[in-house]
Amino acid sequence: MPETYQFVKRLPNDIGGLQADAVQQTDHVLLPWEKRCHALADVLDFHKIINTEEKRRGVEALGADLVGKLSYYERWIVAFANILFEKRILSPTDLALKMDEVAARPRD
Amino acid sequence: MSAHDHSSPHPEPAAPQHGGDYEIMETAVRELLVEKKLIGPGEIRRQIEVLDSRSPALGAKVVARAWLDAGFRGRLLENGRRACEELGISFYDDTQLIVLENTESVHNLVVCTLCSCYPRPVLGLPPDWYKVKPYRARAVSEPRKVLEEFGTHIPDNVEIRVSDSTALVRYLVLPLRPEGTEGFSEEDLAALVTRDAMIGVVAANPPTRSA
Numbered sequence: 001m002p003e004t005y006q007f008v009k010r011l012p013n014d015i016g017g018l019q020a021d022a023v024q025q026t027d028h029v030l031l032p033w034e035k036r037c038h039a040l041a042d043v044l045d046f047h048k049i050i051n052t053e054e055k056r057r058g059v060e061a062l063g064a065d066l067v068g069k070l071s072y073y074e075r076w077i078v079a080f081a082n083i084l085f086e087k088r089i090l091s092p093t094d095l096a097l098k099m100d101e102v103a104a105r106p107r108d
Numbered sequence: 109m110s111a112h113d114h115s116s117p118h119p120e121p122a123a124p125q126h127g128g129d130y131e132i133m134e135t136a137v138r139e140l141l142v143e144k145k146l147i148g149p150g151e152i153r154r155q156i157e158v159l160d161s162r163s164p165a166l167g168a169k170v171v172a173r174a175w176l177d178a179g180f181r182g183r184l185l186e187n188g189r190r191a192c193e194e195l196g197i198s199f200y201d202d203t204q205l206i207v208l209e210n211t212e213s214v215h216n217l218v219v220c221t222l223c224s225c226y227p228r229p230v231l232g233l234p235p236d237w238y239k240v241k242p243y244r245a246r247a248v249s250e251p252r253k254v255l256e257e258f259g260t261h262i263p264d265n266v267e268i269r270v271s272d273s274t275a276l277v278r279y280l281v282l283p284l285r286p287e288g289t290e291g292f293s294e295e296d297l298a299a300l301v302t303r304d305a306m307i308g309v310v311a312a313n314p315p316t317r318s319a
Contacts, residue, residue, distance in 0.1 A: 017249040042200065
């Protein structure tokens with residue numbers, strides 16, 4: 001069996017049964033933007049724009065390197081943007097211009 | 109913010125104190141969807157209120173009711189979602205709920221190996237440890253060792269059943285009712301039922317610890 005075969009058998013999210021470290025009982029209170037991101041996921045699902053399974057695959061499509069570098073909700077928002085581009089609901093230009101506009105606003 | 113695990117090959121990055129570019133991206137995506145009238149202007153705020161209204165206290169009420177009312181317990185085990193709705197707990201998503209009853213011979217444990225699926229309508233949002241690799245990877249292959257890491261010792265003659273959640277099917281553990289709780293009210297019983305007991309990583313608290 002070629003060495004690469006493990007990557008064919010398992011996509012990045014499919015980690016059940018792999019060896020891993022001891023469980024650290026970590027938790028944190030969500031930041032406001034993280035909670036908004038979670039609510040956005042629910043609302044996108046309600047409107048049948050992006051469902052839970054599409055979201056999961058969207059995170060997987062970021063690839064193991066990026067998944068390893070982004071925090072949980074950072075993965076979600078990047079996945080949402082990519083899926084919305086794929087579905088032609090938003091364009092990268094729409095998003096870039098809107099992000100410039102948001103970034104230019106005074107922050108608290 | 110708790111420390112995260114630096115020893116893993118893919119450690120879970122800590123959430124930054126503010127989202128920076130990702131927070132800007134979240135705001136931009138949300139505003140664009142509202143401008144295109146794909147979502148309503150107040151929908152995110154309203155859904156945050158729904159999320160804030162969900163906590164393990166709801167699941168604890170379900171468990172306590174099941175301990176006291178055999179008829180309810182039967183309906184809960186038959187159709188978890190419908191029985192929760194009977195108690196006024198609405199399901200805001202398309203998920204079904206399967207309630208897994210612990211007995212003297214079976215201990216149940218819930219995981220989502222692929223991501224972080226969780227019975228959010230009845231428990232709120234999952235803790236971080238539920239969403240990262242060590243728990244997801246090992247709960248299915250060495251549940252006894254994982255439970256020991258939570259301080260839970262399951263005797264060898266008790267079978268451990270691990271249920272792997274999906275986008276559409278979520279699980280909730282109905283823990284064993286602790287001894288010494290005869291005559292307890294629903295509220296007193298619910299106070300013994302923690303989030304972790306309903307995930308299955310610990311037992312319900314004995315009555316002395318909550319007094």
